[in-house]
Structure formats: structure tokens, C-alpha cells
Amino acid sequence: MVLDSLSSALRATMRKIAGASHISPELVKELVRDIQRALLQADVNVKLALDLSKRIESRALEEKAPAGMTAREHVVRIVHSEMVGALGVPRELKPGAQKIMLVGLYGQGKTTTAGKLAKWFQSKGLSVGLTGADVHRPAAFEQLSQLAAQLNVPVAGGGSDAVAAAKAGLTELGELEVQIFDTAGRHALDTDLIDEMKAVAKVIQPDEILLVLDATVGQQAGPQAAAFHEAVGVTGVVLTKLDGSAKGGGALSAVAETQAPVMFVGTGEMLDALERLEPDRFISRLLGMGDLQSLLERAEEVMDADKAEETAKRLLSGKFSLVEMREQMEALAQMGPLGKVMEMIPGMASMMKGNQAEATQEKLERFKVLMNSMTQQEMENPKLIKRSRLQRIAAGAGADVQEVRELLAYYNKSRKMMSSLGGNRRMQKQLMRQMERGELNL
Ligand SMILES: Nc1nc2c(ncn2[C@@H]2O[C@H](COP(=O)(O)OP(=O)(O)O)[C@@H](O)[C@H]2O)c(=O)[nH]1
Ligand SMILES: [Mg+2]
Structure with a gap:
């Protein structure tokens, strides 16, 4: 599980709800403080963490549980839905033919992600080609070629001219359903990089421009996503190195706040360490909803018997x-x-x-x-x-x-x-x- 420490803190909080005999305003306040602390420790922006926990608090205190749902279950749902909301509107890649251009600074994980995406599409039964348009680092094309060989997919590009490399990809691999273009980064988003991205995009005419961002930069990922979007119009974000990054929560929430959809997260160096980010499922796992459900059900059985007995006694x-x-x-x-x-x-x-x-x-x-x-x-x-x-x-x-x-x-x-x-x-x-x-x- 990515975001390990955030997850274990949140799970402990959710277990408190499930195990509570009843939901008092004091308990709600305590839970909200726990959630706040967990979010802040995962580097989530203070204002966002406060807003989120305030919304959870007021809904938990004010909203009545809908018929057929217990107060405890209702509070769990509120936490879940507010956290899903904070992850932004989900978007997914269409499962068919398309051209994808990857952009991002040095070392963010573009080339690795190109390989991971190739594998992902392969597993969907689509034919894939990889094009290397990073002509700045001599070893870049070699790195991509190795990944391609590993996956047994064709590779094109290389050389010393990014636009020419992109064109080569289009002609040599144009027959393939999914074409993934790896591009060059820089140390910062400078005009040189922007010009190159624009020139390459003009040739490729990509369906998707995915920004690859290293989650270990934490909240800094937000402004970076916004700047890239302004420069070339990104259609989605891949957040890499979420494995073991204590700042992952910060990166994830900061990018979500810019409205750029986080479509995938990278969770390791291997080619299968890529997960589609589905906010609903992602948050369910983060909160440990699977275990929680059975915990709630068990609590239910106990409570119901208690309550029935209490009512009966009172009536009689x-x-x-x-x-x-x-x-x-x-x-x-x-x-x-x-x-x-x-x-x-x-x-x-x-x-x-x-x-x-x-x-x-x-x-x-x-x-x-x-x-x-x-x-x-x-x-x-x-x-x-x-x-x-x-x-x-x-x-x-x-x-x-x-x-x-x-x-x-x-x-x-x-x-x-x-x-x-x-x-x-x-x-x-x-x-x-x-x-x-x-x-x-x-
Ligand atoms: N732990 C971890 N490492 C990653 C992940 N994605 C990429 N890396 C590593 O990050 C480093 C830079 O990746 P690379 O793809 O070359 O970045 P690029 O310069 O943007 O093309 C490499 O050592 C990768 O193995 C990830 O999701 N998790
Ligand atoms: Mg690279």
C-alpha cells in the first residue's frame, strides 16, 4: 500500500468510529482532529486539511443517517466521500488507439512510465510502440530501448533532433494502436523546454499529454502541474515514486487542487508498478474500507441486540x-x-x-x-x-x-x-x- 503512514493513521481513526457505541459530538470532534493530524503528517496543505476536516465535521454533526444506515456507517461514508472529492474528478485513458506524449522535468520518471504504460496497454490486448524523443541525454534512448526489449515492443526515435525523432516514431510505428512518446526534461520549466515540447507536440498531435511528476517533492507538485498545464496543456498527471514517500499525500492533494486529473500513480521501479488512480477505490483502500465493512457489520449485530433489549425493557x-x-x-x-x-x-x-x-x-x-x-x-x-x-x-x-x-x-x-x-x-x-x-x- 502506498502512503503507508497516512493509511495506518486513517485506518486507526476509522476503527474508532466502527467500534464506538454511539456517535457523540465529542467523538466526531476527536475523529476530525485525528484526520487533520494524519493529513498534515502526510504533507497535505494546511488549508486543504482544515477545509476537508471542517466539512467532515459539519456533515457528521448535522446530516442524519439515511434510512437503513447506522450513524457509524454514515460517518464512515462522509469521511470517504469528502476524501474522494478532494482527489478531484477522475479521468481515465480510453482503452483504444491513441497517441500519448509524456512530459516532465529531469528524473521524474518519464522513461520508466513510458515502459509501464506500454505494459499496461499491452495487458489490455493493444499493440504498442515506444518512441524516444529525448535527445538531450545520450543514455536516454538506450534506457527506453532496453525497456522496449523487455516488453517486446518496437522502438523508434533517438538521434539528435527531437522533432525528427518524433516524426520517425510516427512513420515507423504509425500502424500500432498505442504510440507512446518519451520526451526530454530539463532542470526547470524554462523557455527552452517549453519551445521543444510545443514543437514536438505540433508534430505528434497527441491525444493525451501526460505530465510525469515525482511525488517526493510534496506540495511543490501543485505549482509544477499548474505551470506545465499553462505551458502545454496537460490532459492528465502521472504521480511517480508514491511508494514510500511520506510526502505523497501532499503531492496528490496539491495536484488534485489544480484540477489536473491524477490518472496513474507509480509505486515502484518495476514495470508493473503502475496503478490507475480511481479516487473511490483508492480512498477505500486508504481507509481500509473492506475490513471496516465487516467490523461495522459485526458491531451492528451486537448493537441491535442491545438496542432491542433496551427498547423492550423500557416498553415493558x-x-x-x-x-x-x-x-x-x-x-x-x-x-x-x-x-x-x-x-x-x-x-x-x-x-x-x-x-x-x-x-x-x-x-x-x-x-x-x-x-x-x-x-x-x-x-x-x-x-x-x-x-x-x-x-x-x-x-x-x-x-x-x-x-x-x-x-x-x-x-x-x-x-x-x-x-x-x-x-x-x-x-x-x-x-x-x-x-x-x-x-x-x-
Ligand atoms: N521508487 C520508484 N522509483 C521510480 C518510479 N518511477 C521512476 N522511478 C525511478 O526514478 C528514476 C528516474 O526515472 P526516469 O524514468 O529515468 O526519469 P526521467 O528522467 O523523467 O525519464 C529511475 O531510477 C527510476 O527507476 C516509481 O514509481 N517509484
Ligand atoms: Mg528519461
């Missing part, structure tokens, strides 16, 4: 406020159409006539809206709801007072049913057993 002890009733309604809603749920409760099916279940379902939806305009105090102690409060609640939900009365009547009926169950020991036991088996979810 006679505590049944609107809070419990809403929980019950939500649990019912998650189980599917009410008619089906009712069939599962002994004695209930025969009590329901015709489309009564459907009507009830609609009613419950309305009740939820009404409850949303109640205060926590009113939810916990419905007795407080007197005339003036009735009016306020109705107005807040865009309903009339009659509907709120209906809700309270329904609540009173449910409460009586619950307390009569409370007095019936046999019924209690059966209820508990059904809950334990997950057959009944009050």
Missing part, C-alpha cells in the same frame, strides 16, 4: 412516550409495508380490514410530520400538550389541530395496549423471544 416497564412511539413507528416502517408487518404479529391480521393497513401507513407518515414540530419535552411528556401547544404544533406542521388530536388519541391507545401487555407475563415473554429472534421489531 411501562415507559411509553411519543419518543418510544416514534421509534416503534420507524422500526415498523423499515420492515416494509405495514400490512405485511401486521401479519407477523399474532392476532393483528384479523383485526385489520380491507385497505386499513394502507390508510394507517399514510396516517403514520402524517404523524411523523406532526411529531417533527414538537419539542423534545413534549415528545417525552405528551401530557404537556394542551390547547395552545396543539395550535403551535399544527401550525408548524402545516396541519390542523384535529390531526394533532388524532395523533394523541392514537398515542393513548398504543400506550394502553402497551401497558396491558406489561401486565401479561406470558405475552411479555413471547414478545421478548420474538424480539431476540428479530421476528418482531417494536
Whole structure:
């Protein structure tokens, strides 16, 4: 795994979420601090790290988990999606015929990447040719030729004139589906280099101009990407030497910030050490989402049993406020159409006539809206709801007072049913057993 230390710090943080019994604001703050620290240690720009962690914090505190997702899982998803977003919009090379020109400064990994890309396209079943247009370093053509021999792909170019080398590639290897052009670097992006890149690009007419950048420069990769883009218009970036570079996070995020898509990362000197950068999968691996998923699921089993028992105890002890009733309604809603749920409760099916279940379902939806305009105090102690409060609640939900009365009547009926169950020991036991088996979810 590339970005080892960033990954292990983030994984530890994510495990904290998965293992938490519940997500409190304090926990969210702690997680966000952990994430910030991990990002800063991986050389991610301070402002970016702060922005990112702030967004994670406010979403984790404010957004409600969608139905069917637990709060813990939801927070994990938020971290994941924000980090994917920070990697920018993904782009991939088309898997067909094309001309690719590689540009970049000295020693960034252009020639190595030319070989790696050749191998990558080869593995997709495409014919590949390599052209060496780096005429500044005597050994450059020799290096490319060796890679070509290793891969068993034809090579063209060399000599002392970059434009002539590019032309030779076009004529000699023009029949091949994928043509990769390796070019010369310089110590800096000077006018000499810009002129040469432009002249060579004019001849090649490449479909892609990929900038090869060494990730060990860290955040400096950002301005470099921007400058190359300004000079020749790069269509994508290959970030090399991400293996073992503590500054990889800085390079990756800084380039992503320039809007230039990072398409591949180099993860070693060998020809197969090239990975397509798919933000979604990349971040999943960085956070250890695979392991996390099973951790979350296991936690789920434990929590559910705990929660069911707690609810059952509370109900049977006679505590049944609107809070419990809403929980019950939500649990019912998650189980599917009410008619089906009712069939599962002994004695209930025969009590329901015709489309009564459907009507009830609609009613419950309305009740939820009404409850949303109640205060926590009113939810916990419905007795407080007197005339003036009735009016306020109705107005807040865009309903009339009659509907709120209906809700309270329904609540009173449910409460009586619950307390009569409370007095019936046999019924209690059966209820508990059904809950334990997950057959009944009050
Ligand atoms: N560890 C590691 N080394 C790399 C990677 N890519 C290139 N290199 C090494 O970086 C050095 C310069 O690479 P080269 O392709 O010659 O760079 P160029 O001058 O841009 O053509 C060589 O020693 C390569 O083996 C990579 O992804 N990881
Ligand atoms: Mg080279």
C-alpha cells in the first residue's frame, strides 16, 4: 500500500468510529482532529486539511443517517466521500488507439512510465510502440530501448533532433494502436523546454499529454502541474515514486487542487508498478474500507441486540412516550409495508380490514410530520400538550389541530395496549423471544 503512514493513521481513526457505541459530538470532534493530524503528517496543505476536516465535521454533526444506515456507517461514508472529492474528478485513458506524449522535468520518471504504460496497454490486448524523443541525454534512448526489449515492443526515435525523432516514431510505428512518446526534461520549466515540447507536440498531435511528476517533492507538485498545464496543456498527471514517500499525500492533494486529473500513480521501479488512480477505490483502500465493512457489520449485530433489549425493557416497564412511539413507528416502517408487518404479529391480521393497513401507513407518515414540530419535552411528556401547544404544533406542521388530536388519541391507545401487555407475563415473554429472534421489531 502506498502512503503507508497516512493509511495506518486513517485506518486507526476509522476503527474508532466502527467500534464506538454511539456517535457523540465529542467523538466526531476527536475523529476530525485525528484526520487533520494524519493529513498534515502526510504533507497535505494546511488549508486543504482544515477545509476537508471542517466539512467532515459539519456533515457528521448535522446530516442524519439515511434510512437503513447506522450513524457509524454514515460517518464512515462522509469521511470517504469528502476524501474522494478532494482527489478531484477522475479521468481515465480510453482503452483504444491513441497517441500519448509524456512530459516532465529531469528524473521524474518519464522513461520508466513510458515502459509501464506500454505494459499496461499491452495487458489490455493493444499493440504498442515506444518512441524516444529525448535527445538531450545520450543514455536516454538506450534506457527506453532496453525497456522496449523487455516488453517486446518496437522502438523508434533517438538521434539528435527531437522533432525528427518524433516524426520517425510516427512513420515507423504509425500502424500500432498505442504510440507512446518519451520526451526530454530539463532542470526547470524554462523557455527552452517549453519551445521543444510545443514543437514536438505540433508534430505528434497527441491525444493525451501526460505530465510525469515525482511525488517526493510534496506540495511543490501543485505549482509544477499548474505551470506545465499553462505551458502545454496537460490532459492528465502521472504521480511517480508514491511508494514510500511520506510526502505523497501532499503531492496528490496539491495536484488534485489544480484540477489536473491524477490518472496513474507509480509505486515502484518495476514495470508493473503502475496503478490507475480511481479516487473511490483508492480512498477505500486508504481507509481500509473492506475490513471496516465487516467490523461495522459485526458491531451492528451486537448493537441491535442491545438496542432491542433496551427498547423492550423500557416498553415493558411501562415507559411509553411519543419518543418510544416514534421509534416503534420507524422500526415498523423499515420492515416494509405495514400490512405485511401486521401479519407477523399474532392476532393483528384479523383485526385489520380491507385497505386499513394502507390508510394507517399514510396516517403514520402524517404523524411523523406532526411529531417533527414538537419539542423534545413534549415528545417525552405528551401530557404537556394542551390547547395552545396543539395550535403551535399544527401550525408548524402545516396541519390542523384535529390531526394533532388524532395523533394523541392514537398515542393513548398504543400506550394502553402497551401497558396491558406489561401486565401479561406470558405475552411479555413471547414478545421478548420474538424480539431476540428479530421476528418482531417494536
Ligand atoms: N521508487 C520508484 N522509483 C521510480 C518510479 N518511477 C521512476 N522511478 C525511478 O526514478 C528514476 C528516474 O526515472 P526516469 O524514468 O529515468 O526519469 P526521467 O528522467 O523523467 O525519464 C529511475 O531510477 C527510476 O527507476 C516509481 O514509481 N517509484
Ligand atoms: Mg528519461
